Amino acid sequence: PDILLPKQARYQTALIPDCLLRPSFRELRMILRTIGLVNEKAKKCSERFSSQGPHEMRKCCPHHTCLPLNSGALNIMPAQILDGKAIAQQTEAELSERVARLKEKSGGQTPILATILVGGDPASATYVRMKQNACKRVGMASIAVEMPKETTTEELLVKINELNSNPNCQGILLQHPVPPQIEERDCFDSIALEKDVDGVTCLGFGRMAMGEEAYGSATPQGIMRLLAAYDIPLQGKHAVVVGRSPILGKPMAMMLLNANATVTICHSRTENLPAIIGGADLVVGAVGKPEFIKAEWIKDGAVVVDAGYHPGGVGDIELGPLYDRASAITPVPGGVGPMTINTLILQSVDAGEKKLA
Ligand code: NAP
Numbered sequence: 001p002d003i004l005l006p007k008q009a010r011y012q013t014a015l016i017p018d019c020l021l022r023p024s025f026r027e028l029r030m031i032l033r034t035i036g037l038v039n040e041k042a043k044k045c046s047e048r049f050s051s052q053g054p055h056e057m058r059k060c061c062p063h064h065t066c067l068p069l070n071s072g073a074l075n076i077m078p079a080q081i082l083d084g085k086a087i088a089q090q091t092e093a094e095l096s097e098r099v100a101r102l103k104e105k106s107g108g109q110t111p112i113l114a115t116i117l118v119g120g121d122p123a124s125a126t127y128v129r130m131k132q133n134a135c136k137r138v139g140m141a142s143i144a145v146e147m148p149k150e151t152t153t154e155e156l157l158v159k160i161n162e163l164n165s166n167p168n169c170q171g172i173l174l175q176h177p178v179p180p181q182i183e184e185r186d187c188f189d190s191i192a193l194e195k196d197v198d199g200v201t202c203l204g205f206g207r208m209a210m211g212e213e214a215y216g217s218a219t220p221q222g223i224m225r226l227l228a229a230y231d232i233p234l235q236g237k238h239a240v241v242v243g244r245s246p247i248l249g250k251p252m253a254m255m256l257l258n259a260n261a262t263v264t265i266c267h268s269r270t271e272n273l274p275a276i277i278g279g280a281d282l283v284v285g286a287v288g289k290p291e292f293i294k295a296e297w298i299k300d301g302a303v304v305v306d307a308g309y310h311p312g313g314v315g316d317i318e319l320g321p322l323y324d325r326a327s328a329i330t331p332v333p334g335g336v337g338p339m340t341i342n343t344l345i346l347q348s349v350d351a352g353e354k355k356l357a
Pocket of ligand 1: 219242243244245246247248249268269270273285286287288289307308309316336337341
C-alpha cells in the first residue's frame with residue numbers, strides 16, 4: 001500500500017515506522033536532511049520567502065517540500081532569515097515619500113549627499129556608485145567628488161571643508177579606505193557633525209556611546225535596525241562582537257551596550273576565541289577574513305550577524321551549517337550589506353529634513 005503514498009511519505013514511514021520510533025533531535029535532523037523533509041515551521045518560512053529567489057528559499061527551507069510529521073519528536077527550527085534586502089527596500093519606499101514631501105515644502109530642493117572617492121580602487125568605486133544609485137532611487141541628488149590616488153591629506157581636508165560650508169549639501173560620505181599617505185582619521189574628523197551621515201567622526205561616536213543624539217556608524221546602525229525590524233531581543237543577552245574597528249566593531253559594541261546587552265569585544269589578540277563565542281546569545285562577525293568564525297563555535301539557538309563580504313559571496317562566519325541551528329541569521333549577501341547603504345540614505349534624509357524643513 002505504501003506505493004500509493006507520495007515518495008517522501010514512503011521514505012518517512014520506512015524510516016519512522018508507525019511513528020513508534022522516537023529518534024533524538026540530532027538523529028531526526030540527519031534523517032530529514034537525507035530525505036529532504038522539513039516541518040511546518042519551515043513551510044511557513046518557505047512561504048514567506050517564496051516571493052524571492054530559490055537561493056534565499058533554500059537557505060531557509062532546504063527542499064521547500066513540507067509534510068507535517070507526526071512523530072512528536074520533531075522540533076526543527078530553521079533560522080529566521082534577517083532579510084536586509086527586504087527591509088532596505090521597504091525603507092526606501094518610505095524614504096521616497098519623505099523626500100517628495102521635503103521637496104514640496106522646500107520649493108523643489110532635495111537632500112544632497114556628497115560622496116568623496118579618493119583613488120581608483122574598483123571595490124570602493126563600486127560601493128560609491130551603489131550609494132549614488134540608492135540616492136537616485138529615493139529621489140535624492142548626490143554630488144560625486146573624485147580625487148586622484150596621489151591626493152594629500154591637506155588637499156582632501158580642503159575639499160571636505162568646502163563641502164562643510166556648502167549649504168546645498170546636507171551629508172558627506174568619505175569612502176573608506178583612503179590611500180595610505182592620507183591621515184584618514186583627521187579627514188573623517190573634519191566632517192561637520194551635522195553632515196556626518198555615515199557616522200565616522202570621533203565626536204559622533206562619543207555622542208552615540210554616551211546616548212546623545214548623533215548619526216550612528218552606518219554598518220552597525222544598519223545591523224541594529226535589522227535586529228529591531230525582526231524584534232530580536234537584546235536586553236540581558238550576551239553579545240560577542242568579533243572585531244574592534246572604528247567604523248564597525250567598536251560602535252557595534254557600544255550600540256549593543258546601549259540596548260542593554262552584555263557585550264564582549266574580541267580582536268586579534270583575544271585568547272580562547274571559540275570558547276568566548278560559544279557562550280554568545282548573539283555573535284557579530286566583523287573580522288574581515290572569509291568564514292573565519294566556524295559554525296561549530298556557535299551555540300544552537302544563537303543569533304548570527306555576519307557583517308563580512310568576500311568574493312564568492314561568503315562572509316566572516318561559516319554560515320552554511322547555521323541555517324538550521326541558529327535562531328536567526330543574516331544571509332550573505334542580502335543581510336548586513338543592503339542595511340549599510342540604506343542607513344546612510346536614511347540618515348541623509350534625516351539631515352535634509354533638519355536643514356530644509
Ligand atoms: P578591519 O578594520 O580590518 O578590522 C578587523 C577586525 O578584526 C580588527 O579589529 C582585528 O583585530 C579583528 N581580527 C583580525 N584577525 C582576528 C582574529 N584572528 N581573531 C579575532 N579578531 C581578529 O575590518 P572592518 O572594516 O571592521 O570590516 C570587518 C568586516 O566587515 C570585513 O569583512 C568587511 O568587508 C566588512 N564590512 C562590511 C560592510 C558592509 O557594508 N556590509 C561595511 C564595512 C565592513 P585587531 O584590532 O586586533 O587588529
